[in-house]
Amino acid sequence: xxxxxxxxxxxxxxxxxxxxxxxxxxxxxxxxxxxxxxxxxxxxxxxxxxxxxxxxxxxxxxxxxxxxxxxxxxxxxxxxxxxxxxxxxxxxxxxxxxxxxxxxxxxxxxxxxxxxxxxxxxxxxxxxxxxxxxxxxxxxxxxxxxxxxxxxxxxxxxxxxxxxxxxxxxxxxxxxxxxxxxxxxxxxxx
Numbered sequence: 565x566x567x568x569x570x571x572x573x574x575x576x577x578x579x580x581x582x583x584x585x586x587x588x589x590x591x592x593x594x595x596x597x598x599x600x601x602x603x604x605x606x607x608x609x610x611x612x613x614x615x616x617x618x619x620x621x622x623x624x625x626x627x628x629x630x631x632x633x634x635x636x637x638x639x640x641x642x643x644x645x646x647x648x649x650x651x652x653x654x655x656x657x658x659x660x661x662x663x664x665x666x667x668x669x670x671x672x673x674x675x676x677x678x679x680x681x682x683x684x685x686x687x688x689x690x691x692x693x694x695x696x697x698x699x700x701x702x703x704x705x706x707x708x709x710x711x712x713x714x715x716x717x718x719x720x721x722x723x724x725x726x727x728x729x730x731x732x733x734x735x736x737x738x739x740x741x742x743x744x745x746x747x748x749x750x751x752x753x754x
Contacts, residue, residue, distance in 0.1 A: 645751065652747035660743055662713065662736070670706040672696050677716060677732035678740045686729045688721075 657671065658664045666674065676696050680687045693703040707730060710716035715736040721727035
């Protein structure tokens with residue numbers, strides 16, 4: 565087996581390669597009892613399949629045609645444009661007195677609320693936590709700050725009072741639009 569390819573990752577496909585101790589990936593709720601699948605060889609078929617898949621990927625990667633100079637330069641130009649845009653958004657945000665003091669998680673929530681407003685969607689606090697990839701406790705803390713600064717507002721669902729929706733305020737929507745427009749113009753000008 566050729567291991568000279570940098571993409572190759574070797575896996576033990578032989579159960580004897582796992583050593584003499586049994587492998588236990590389950591939580592022992594009953595220490596005296598062993599789960600039925602707790603023998604050393606139960607992973608061998610899965611690891612063999614994984615090793616085959618990795619070999620196929622390595623073969624595919626080695627056969628792939630290297631990108632020509634034009635494609636490589638275009639990719640680099642696109643990456644630079646994205647970085648310029650991110651920097652421009654950051655500079656424009658920090659120039660806005662209401663949005664400048666926001667923490668990064670709060671700014672992330674503002675952008676998600678802005679996106680939902682553009683799409684005409686209502687967002688619950690749970691959904692906001694999910695789409696922003698922030699923990700619910702962080703979302704709740706940041707929403708309190710955003711409400712205090714009149715950037716976001718909460719409203720209860722009329723059909724289910726336990727459900728709370730969050731929206732960006734009209735004033736914060738206009739400010740966020742201005743920040744993003746300014747950042748876009750700056751990034752494109754470079």
